[in-house]
Amino acid sequence: MVRTRLLSGNEAVALGAWEAGVVVGCGYPGTPSTEILEALAGKPGVYTEWSVNEKVALEVGVGAALSGGRTLVTMKHVGVNVAADPLFTASYTGVRAGLVIVTADDPELHSSQNEQDNRNYAIAAKVPMLEPSDSEEARQFIKLAFELSEEFDTPVFLRMTTRLSHSKSLITPFDGDAPVRVEGPIRPGFVPDPRKYVMIPGHARARRVAVEQRMQRLIAAAETHPANRIEWPEGIDTTQPADFGVVTSGIPYSYVTEVAPQAPVLKLGLVHPLPRTMLRDFAARVSRLYVVEELDPVIETQLKAWGIECIGRDAFPGIGEFTPTIVAKGLGLPVAEQTLAPAIEAAVRRPGLCPGCPHDHVFAELRRKGFIVSGDIGCYSLGVLPPYQAMDTLLDMGASLTVAQGMDLVVPADQKGRIAAVIGDSTFAHSGITGLLNAVWNGRDGFYIVLDNGTTAMTGMQPNPLSGERMGRADAPSLDYALLAQAIHIPDGQLAMVDAYDTEAISTAIDQLAELSGVRLLVVLGLCLIEGQKLKRIEKLDLKKTVRRELVRHHPVGGAHG
Amino acid sequence: MAEVFNVLLVGVGGQGIVLSSDLLAEAAARTGLDVKKSEIHGMSRRGGPVFSHVRFGTEVHSAVIPNGAVDVILAMEPMELLRWASWAHPGAAACYLDAPILPVGVDGYPEGLDDELARLFGRLVRIRLAEIRRSVPLKVRNTALLGAASVFLPLAEDSFAAAIAALAPRGSAQANQEAFDIGRERAQAQVKEPMDVE
Numbered sequence: 001m002v003r004t005r006l007l008s009g010n011e012a013v014a015l016g017a018w019e020a021g022v023v024v025g026c027g028y029p030g031t032p033s034t035e036i037l038e039a040l041a042g043k044p045g046v047y048t049e050w051s052v053n054e055k056v057a058l059e060v061g062v063g064a065a066l067s068g069g070r071t072l073v074t075m076k077h078v079g080v081n082v083a084a085d086p087l088f089t090a091s092y093t094g095v096r097a098g099l100v101i102v103t104a105d106d107p108e109l110h111s112s113q114n115e116q117d118n119r120n121y122a123i124a125a126k127v128p129m130l131e132p133s134d135s136e137e138a139r140q141f142i143k144l145a146f147e148l149s150e151e152f153d154t155p156v157f158l159r160m161t162t163r164l165s166h167s168k169s170l171i172t173p174f175d176g177d178a179p180v181r182v183e184g185p186i187r188p189g190f191v192p193d194p195r196k197y198v199m200i201p202g203h204a205r206a207r208r209v210a211v212e213q214r215m216q217r218l219i220a221a222a223e224t225h226p227a228n229r230i231e232w233p234e235g236i237d238t239t240q241p242a243d244f245g246v247v248t249s250g251i252p253y254s255y256v257t258e259v260a261p262q263a264p265v266l267k268l269g270l271v272h273p274l275p276r277t278m279l280r281d282f283a284a285r286v287s288r289l290y291v292v293e294e295l296d297p298v299i300e301t302q303l304k305a306w307g308i309e310c311i312g313r314d315a316f317p318g319i320g321e322f323t324p325t326i327v328a329k330g331l332g333l334p335v336a337e338q339t340l341a342p343a344i345e346a347a348v349r350r351p352g353l354c355p356g357c358p359h360d361h362v363f364a365e366l367r368r369k370g371f372i373v374s375g376d377i378g379c380y381s382l383g384v385l386p387p388y389q390a391m392d393t394l395l396d397m398g399a400s401l402t403v404a405q406g407m408d409l410v411v412p413a414d415q416k417g418r419i420a421a422v423i424g425d426s427t428f429a430h431s432g433i434t435g436l437l438n439a440v441w442n443g444r445d446g447f448y449i450v451l452d453n454g455t456t457a458m459t460g461m462q463p464n465p466l467s468g469e470r471m472g473r474a475d476a477p478s479l480d481y482a483l484l485a486q487a488i489h490i491p492d493g494q495l496a497m498v499d500a501y502d503t504e505a506i507s508t509a510i511d512q513l514a515e516l517s518g519v520r521l522l523v524v525l526g527l528c529l530i531e532g533q534k535l536k537r538i539e540k541l542d543l544k545k546t547v548r549r550e551l552v553r554h555h556p557v558g559g560a561h562g
Numbered sequence: 563m564a565e566v567f568n569v570l571l572v573g574v575g576g577q578g579i580v581l582s583s584d585l586l587a588e589a590a591a592r593t594g595l596d597v598k599k600s601e602i603h604g605m606s607r608r609g610g611p612v613f614s615h616v617r618f619g620t621e622v623h624s625a626v627i628p629n630g631a632v633d634v635i636l637a638m639e640p641m642e643l644l645r646w647a648s649w650a651h652p653g654a655a656a657c658y659l660d661a662p663i664l665p666v667g668v669d670g671y672p673e674g675l676d677d678e679l680a681r682l683f684g685r686l687v688r689i690r691l692a693e694i695r696r697s698v699p700l701k702v703r704n705t706a707l708l709g710a711a712s713v714f715l716p717l718a719e720d721s722f723a724a725a726i727a728a729l730a731p732r733g734s735a736q737a738n739q740e741a742f743d744i745g746r747e748r749a750q751a752q753v754k755e756p757m758d759v760e
Contacts, residue, residue: 006584006591006599031603110602134598134625167600167625168587251625258624324628336630339648340682344672346645349665351575351610386667460603 007135007171009164013072013102014039015171016139020098020146021183022046023069026057028430029459030076031111032165033104037074038462041471045181050462050471053397053430054079058086058101062155065099066197068188070146074102077118082397082431084121087155091125092207093197094153097186098146104160107294108321111162111458113377113394115319117295122157122272126211128218129157129272130227133253135169141269144227150186152214152221159271161294163251163321219273227269230282233262238285244331245286247279247299247310252292252322259328274302283308290315290331294322353382358500358526359451362422363388365507369514371420374407376400376432378424379458379528380451391422398423398431401448405439408446417514421448426456426464429479439519440488447513447520450481453500453528454544461531468547473538478547481523482555490519493559497551500526509557525551566619567716568627572646573638574663575609578704581729582636583614585708585738588725589717590618600625609666611642618717635683636711638704639663640675647682655714657687657749659707685714687749694744702734702741709745713753719746 007015013036017025025040025048027033041048051057054075061073075083080103087101103121106112122129130145132138142158149156174180195203222228236242242264248256249268256265266282268274283289283303291300291312300312315330316322328335353359363383366373367390375381375391376399384391393403400421407419423432428450439446456462463469463476470476485495494516498505506524513520525548527535535541569586573579580601587599601614615627632650637643637658650656658679662671680686687710698706705726712722722742730738 006587006597162602163600163626166603167598168584169598169622169625170591170596254624255626258628261623323626324624325630328628336628336651338652339630340650340652340654342644342647342678342682344644344675344678347641347665347668347671349574349609349611349641349645352666354609 005170005173006168007139008035008166008168009132009135009138009160010035010166011039012135012138012171013142013158013160014043015179016142017072017100018043018046019139019179019181020143021070021181022072022146023184024061024064024071025049025074026051026060026071027074027102028052028054028057028079028082029426029456029462030079030104031459032106032162033074033076033079033102033160034459034462035165036072036102037471040072048471050464052465054083055085058083058090061099061101062086062090062093062095065095065097066093067190068097068186070098070184070186072100072102072142075104076112077103077105077116078112078114078396079103080118080121084125087121087127088125089199089204090155091127092199092204092211095149095155096153096191097184098149099155100142100145100149100158101155102158102160104162104165105295106162108162113396115295117298118157118159119271119298120296123298126215127155127157127272128152128270129159130269131159131250131271132164132269133250133267134164135167136171137269138164139171141227144269146184150184152218154214157272159250161251215273219276222270222273222275223277225270225275228275228278229267229269230278231265231267233264236262236264241284242286244288244290245282246290246292246331247282247303248292249299250294252294252327255322255324255327256292258324259333260331263331268299271299274299276306279303280306280308283310292316292322292327292330350385351382352385353379354529356529358453358524358528359383361500361503361506362449362451362524363390365503365510366390366420366422369510371418372407372415374400374404374419374421376421376423376427377458378427378456379453380422380424383422397427398435401432401435401446402438404446404448405435405444408444417445417447419447420510420514421446423448423450424457425450425452425454425466426462429465433484436519436521437488440490444519445517447522449522449524451500452523452525453531454548455528455531457528457531461528461534468544481521481551485521490521491559494518494520495523495555495559496521496557497523497525497555498557499548499552500524505557512557523551523555566617566622568632569616569634569636569711569715570627570632570646570649571614571616571636572642573612573704574642575612577612577638578701579612579614579638582704582708583616584729585705585722585725586616586715587618588729589721590616592721592724593618593717595619596622598622598625611645613646634711634714636707638707640679641665641671643679644675647679650683654683655685656683657689657707657710657714659689659691659703661691685753687711687713687752689745689748693748697744698741699737702737705738706741706745709742710749712742712746713749
């Protein structure tokens with residue numbers, strides 16, 4: 001199953017979960033989490049799905065865990081915002097079989113709209129969180145996470161970061177030729193327990209107390225949890241306090257051991273709750289205590305609340321990713337003095353839409369016609385950059401339609417009717433449809449454009465409810481735009497579908513639909529070029545193109561629908 | 563060799579940097595060394611700069627190379643070599659494919675770019691596109707550059723062959739191996755290592 005012992009953090013999570021007997025894996029694609037489910041898909045004994053969004057994924061996961069199956073739910077950091085509603089109450093219901101939620105945070109915002117630190121979610125939802133430092137730890141920690149989840153009857157977070165998810169390191173060799181799968185200890189079967197699983201206020205009040213009691217037991221368990229350890233380098237006089245010591249976790253741990261191999265380190269694998277006694281005793285053995293953590297001062301704040309002196313944000317930045325060099329500087333250690341110094345400045349190179357991208361014409365037209373463009377999350381967010389510069393807002397998944405609705409309520413007459421929302425197919429299914437329904441229901445005006453390229457392109461071509469496929473490229477029903485429009489009462493003449501490469505049709509459609517009032521839906525159909533290459537290899541390209549041509553033919557601008 | 567050897571592979575989205583770095587990391591692993599590699603996927607692939615750190619040695623902690631510690635840069639494009647040069651220490655080696663891919667909005671590169679690269683890197687291999695355009699298909703030019711860079715790497719030639727056999731996409735092992743060999747030959751012709759002279 002595995003060709004090489006070099007695995008990315010994400011591949012290692014999938015391997016460890018499979019070895020731990022996971023039976024359900026679900027999530028929504030999002031960099032840097034996406035490769036976990038892709039690596040898990042197709043392995044024997046496990047069902048995997050791309051869910052419609054993260055909230056759906058976590059709810060599917062809760063149901064599976066309550067019914068006795070070890071379950072893995074994956075998402076990027078902002079996905080946890082979407083899944084926060086079930087998260088906070090799943091903490092109350094508990095899980096029965098292990099439920100592990102992977103949150104893949106993105107320090108440095110390599111591919112995200114914000115840099116939130118999801119350790120805060122573990123604290124707020126009162127669930128434990130593990131954070132590995134390399135691929136082998138990712139593989140081992142997912143097993144520890146399932147055990148912790150079952151022992152304490154709680155969902156458990158596994159926190160990854162971009163650097164960890166996408167770095168490769170060697171894993172411990174298998175005992176034999178292949179990894180060994182061990183089934184989870186819980187027998188499948190739903191056992192009714194309404195006081196635990198039906199969270200009406202009367203039941204939830206009792207569970208609220210149970211959650212606090214659980215947290216007290218977790219705090220005690222953290223002191224001896226195998227993911228936490230102290231590394232005291234050989235040769236240091238243990239009778240005297242060391243000059244300095246470091247508390248760290250995750251990827252920054254690897255930077256600390258890189259630049260300060262002589263420093264005593266308390267490595268936290270369990271980052272919530274924290275082991276108070278272990279930290280206090282470690283602090284007492286060092287003259288200066290540094291806390292090396294990316295993003296928010298979560299550990300530092302807790303230490304200071306306990307009266308343990310430490311240096312964190314005073315020495316290390318709270319914004320962006322760390323590097324070995326940043327950590328060395330923060331610890332007051334020397335860094336490379338001499339590096340090559342080019343005398344010529346490098347030309348700026350920005351990412352952009354691929355040459356020939358089907359989104360190209362729409363953005364060119366929207367810019368030419370001077371629209372205010374309410375954007376959304378996906379490849380097409382690159383429409384904000386030159387040469388298009390045709391995006392004015394971008395907030396979160398699905399916000400294009402709804403932010404446009406708010407704008408329309410307040411803008412003066414000359415801007416009214418000049419607002420367009422653009423959203424991709426996967427994002428539309430994720431959380432755009434509710435915004436569409438909101439507009440129709442409230443009798444609003446709005447011009448909404450779905451850029452349907454047949455796949456979730458930005459994260460590397462995952463199928464979605466509009467692509468006619470599901471996980472593993474099995475055929476699946478595709479949401480029918482025309483029936484959807486009909487069902488929510490968008491008049492026939494206010495729905496049009498055009499070919500993404502028919503510039504004239506796009507221009508005409510925008511002009512005509514922009515003149516109308518009420519909710520107007522324009523679907524621009526053009527397969528992603530990279531997806532097209534993949535479809536060609538599996539001989540599905542012609543079929544998909546035919547389906548799309550038929551849509552365009554049956555739903556022309558003006559509404560003479562056949 | 564030094565305790566940890568640091569290689570930075572750079573290019574533009576779509577040039578095969580990820581596969582090249584996988585091959586290099588695998589070759590080091592097959593040599594029995596500890597290996598880590600790090601790169602960023604996602605938005606950068608859409609025509610933006612792409613980079614991958616590969617580190618190998620007896621024990622590697624960080625997957626990210628410290629600033630100024632790069633020993634060898636493999637670049638699929640000249641401006642990308644210039645962009646990442648400051649990550650290297652004086653005395654670092656580099657090899658690059660001299661096939662400019664102009665960023666959107668840039669009409670041409672400054673004159674003297676190749677001279678500047680030669681000034682920066684005392685040991686430099688420059689593979690002109692014309693010399694490999696016919697002999698090396700587009701899809702395996704990344705592996706040709708890896709072959710060229712291999713003259714600066716403390717890894718045995720057969721470890722690369724094993725890595726290519728294990729990791730090359732189905733049906734492409736031979737094409738990748740041929741590309742590797744051509745790149746290595748071109749580079750060997752350019753560098754006159756002291757040990758060759760003796």
